Amino acid sequence: MHADNWAIKAKRMGYRSRAVFKLEEILDKLHSDKTYKNVLDLGSAPGGWSQYISLMHHKTKIFAIDLLDMDPITGVTFIKDDIGNIDDINIINPYKGKFDLVISDIAPNLSGIKSVDDENIFELNLMSINIANKYSKDTNAAMIIKTFQNNNLKSLRKHMELLFKIVQTYKPAASKNKSAEIYLYGAR
Ligand SMILES: C[S@@+](CC[C@H](N)C(=O)[O-])C[C@H]1O[C@@H](n2cnc3c(N)ncnc32)[C@H](O)[C@@H]1O
Numbered sequence: 726m727h728a729d730n731w732a733i734k735a736k737r738m739g740y741r742s743r744a745v746f747k748l749e750e751i752l753d754k755l756h757s758d759k760t761y762k763n764v765l766d767l768g769s770a771p772g773g774w775s776q777y778i779s780l781m782h783h784k785t786k787i788f789a790i791d792l793l794d795m796d797p798i799t800g801v802t803f804i805k806d807d808i809g810n811i812d813d814i815n816i817i818n819p820y821k822g823k824f825d826l827v828i829s830d831i832a833p834n835l836s837g838i839k840s841v842d843d844e845n846i847f848e849l850n851l852m853s854i855n856i857a858n859k860y861s862k863d864t865n866a867a868m869i870i871k872t873f874q875n876n877n878l879k880s881l882r883k884h885m886e887l888l889f890k891i892v893q894t895y896k897p898a899a900s901k902n903k904s905a906e907i908y909l910y911g912a913r
Pocket of ligand 1: 741742744745767768769770771772773774775790791792793806807808809830831832833834849
């Protein structure tokens with residue numbers, strides 16, 4: 726399907742972003758029957774991913790963080806902040822070590838200078854992976870993270886492999902073919 730058609734489909738279904746279909750596809754491939762108690766959504770705005778999890782899993786407690794504002798979603802506690810400040814967010818602190826799924830669709834503002842953008846993406850991705858490691862349960866926990874195919878991808882995957890037992894790469898159909906974006910899944 727053409728990228729624009731995914732956007733039309735998202736609008737028709739009442740989703741806030743077409744990014745929903747990428748998450749749906751990855752979760753379906755992995756473990757469609759799984760339920761989640763606590764989910765952490767890093768870089769959540771406008772809220773498509775949180776919206777999808779909350780619709781599919783009514784009982785799940787979802788925390789979502791973004792630098793930008795996000796309209797409320799039932800079942801989602803939204804915190805407007807930088808993910809780098811997560812250790813200072815009192816409402817999330819009691820859930821440290823209790824998340825069974827951490828999702829990160831984070832993307833920095835692009836400068837247009839490839840080497841600078843690649844480094845910024847890498848730093849943000851590393852931060853997301855380290856947060857997932859620190860805030861997830863020791864076992865039966867998973868992470869899904871968006872990144873980009875560039876020179877840092879190998880190092881990023883290696884870092885994830887140190888912290889997760891299984892690491893896999895996904896390129897969902899809803900992700901534009903020509904886009905360099907790619908998703909890493911980690912489980913332990
Ligand atoms: C592609 S969007 C996320 C889309 C979302 N998954 C959805 O389905 O609606 C990426 C988000 O990452 C956020 N972001 C970038 N850097 C961040 C940071 N350091 N802390 C928190 N959010 C950040 C941006 O503000 C942006 O809203």
